[in-house]
Amino acid sequence: xxxxxxxxxxxxxxxxxxxxxxxxxxxxxxxxxxxxxxxxxxxxxxxxxxxxxxxxxxxxxxxxxxxxxxxxxxxxxxxxxxxxxxxxxxxxxxxxxxxxxxxxxxxxxxxxxxxxxxxxxxxxxxxxxxxxxxxxxxxxxxxxxxxxxxxxxxxxxxxxxxxxxxxxxxxxxxxxxxxxxxxxxxxxxxxxxxxxxxxxxxxxxxxxxxxxxxxxxxxxxxxxxxxxxxxxxxxxxxxxxxxxxxxxxxxxxxxxxxxxxxxxxxxxxxxxxxxxxxxxxxxxxxxxxxxxxxxxxxxxxxxxxxxxxxxxxxxxxxxxxxxxxxxxxxxxxxxxxxxxxxxxxxxxxxxxxxxxxxxxxxxxxxxxxxxxxxxxxxxxxxxxxxxxxxxxxxxxxxxxxxxxxxxxxxxxxxxxxxxxxxxxxxxxxxxxxxxxxxxxxxxxxxxxxxxxxxxx
Numbered sequence: 001x002x003x004x005x006x007x008x009x010x011x012x013x014x015x016x017x018x019x020x021x022x023x024x025x026x027x028x029x030x031x032x033x034x035x036x037x038x039x040x041x042x043x044x045x046x047x048x049x050x051x052x053x054x055x056x057x058x059x060x061x062x063x064x065x066x067x068x069x070x071x072x073x074x075x076x077x078x079x080x081x082x083x084x085x086x087x088x089x090x091x092x093x094x095x096x097x098x099x100x101x102x103x104x105x106x107x108x109x110x111x112x113x114x115x116x117x118x119x120x121x122x123x124x125x126x127x128x129x130x131x132x133x134x135x136x137x138x139x140x141x142x143x144x145x146x147x148x149x150x151x152x153x154x155x156x157x158x159x160x161x162x163x164x165x166x167x168x169x170x171x172x173x174x175x176x177x178x179x180x181x182x183x184x185x186x187x188x189x190x191x192x193x194x195x196x197x198x199x200x201x202x203x204x205x206x207x208x209x210x211x212x213x214x215x216x217x218x219x220x221x222x223x224x225x226x227x228x229x230x231x232x233x234x235x236x237x238x239x240x241x242x243x244x245x246x247x248x249x250x251x252x253x254x255x256x257x258x259x260x261x262x263x264x265x266x267x268x269x270x271x272x273x274x275x276x277x278x279x280x281x282x283x284x285x286x287x288x289x290x291x292x293x294x295x296x297x298x299x300x301x302x303x304x305x306x307x308x309x310x311x312x313x314x315x316x317x318x319x320x321x322x323x324x325x326x327x328x329x330x331x332x333x334x335x336x337x338x339x340x341x342x343x344x345x346x347x348x349x350x351x352x353x354x355x356x357x358x359x360x361x362x363x364x365x366x367x368x369x370x371x372x373x374x375x376x377x378x379x380x381x382x383x384x385x386x387x388x389x390x391x392x393x394x395x396x397x398x399x400x401x402x403x404x405x406x407x408x409x410x411x412x413x414x415x416x417x418x419x420x421x422x423x424x425x426x427x428x429x430x431x432x433x434x435x436x437x438x439x440x441x442x443x444x445x446x447x448x449x450x451x452x453x454x455x456x
Contacts, residue, residue: 034068065232066253099127131375150238184242189250203227291399297416316424317347
């Protein structure tokens with residue numbers, strides 16, 4: 001003879017809950033996982049740091065599209081925490097009453113009474129309070145699923161989908177299919193392969209254009225973040241995941257900001273970042289501080305550039321190919337480009353080795369692998385090397401501007417290896433003899449000569 005209908009509701013004061021089996025990991029564990037992701041950890045590392053399996057971390061990351069929506073917000077003290085539920089379970093096992101437990105926790109007796117009744121385990125037909133089960137039931141009851149706006153509004157969803165993934169058309173309205181592409185496989189955009197042609201408006205463009213196209217219709221409004229979540233968060237279900245391939249980045253998952261900020265090379269330490277560079281280099285008051293970079297051509301050719309910050313004096317580094325550039329590249333093999341770390345180091349040593357000591361103060365470079373031997377370069381030349389932050393070319397603005405001037409002589413898509421050292425010297429002399437507005441219409445060579453004369 002089974003239990004009478006409604007026995008659980010009468011016993012607990014709430015509707016019956018369907019047990020999914022083993023309770024899942026607590027929400028506060030997942031919240032700590034997302035804090036680890038925000039610091040730049042991988043899914044596996046963040047999961048192991050909070051005591052979860054790597055599989056659980058990967059599942060959490062994919063289900064939320066790579067970004068936490070609300071999981072990083074601190075919990076309100078209004079609700080019982082897992083620690084408080086553990087204490088309730090221990091005190092209850094010791095035989096303490098509701099009012100004594102409430103006094104020790106600093107909670108109202110009605111809160112403790114309600115907790116012991118609603119969130120207790122009922123498997124044996126009677127109330128038995130266990131903290132893990134109580135936490136799982138509380139999190140299950142606290143869920144307030146809300147229908148996504150793109151799910152409820154067909155007209156808005158069609159507008160967003162058409163601007164995001166609509167067909168490219170000629171001015172007369174004729175559709176252009178573009179190159180044939182394979183089916184979406186849930187991965188990032190293919191490397192050096194054709195991508196799907198689409199209107200490809202960004203979510204921000206779609207969100208702001210709605211206000212222009214429908215100025216009086218407030219129902220046609222949606223934030224760009226809501227569009228991103230509709231694409232990436234599985235539980236939203238408003239837009240198909242494959243439409244993420246129509247975004248400019250083509251990412252299958254969003255990338256947390258902490259990971260992009262943590263990108264960098266292993267040979268770059270805190271001591272050689274641009275933040276440690278002397279202030280005299282920033283204000284250009286003292287000559288001898290240089291900026292450097294590579295300009296690249298076809299067939300893995302390159303030319304190195306060095307620009308002195310105070311005078312804008314330019315030197316070009318000849319980087320001939322180290323081997324046969326027609327052979328296929330071998331992963332982790334010997335460099336054949338001519339701009340490997342050793343070749344660049346030797347070229348800089350040759351270029352600055354004869355300069356006076358007062359013109360060899362510092363060199364600022366990006367975090368390219370060609371500067372992996374910066375420590376040896378400092379020993380050979382006495383030139384202290386500093387590295388810009390990742391993806392921050394404006395921190396070498398003088399060099400970037402000079403590279404733009406050099407593209408007149410070394411256009412993109414040309415073979416730079418065909419130029420001899422004499423050719424590079426002639427181009428450098430042309431730039432150094434060109435008057436500059438920022439120098440009061442003096443030439444870089446004249447300004448450098450003045451500094452050398454003053455120093456001597």
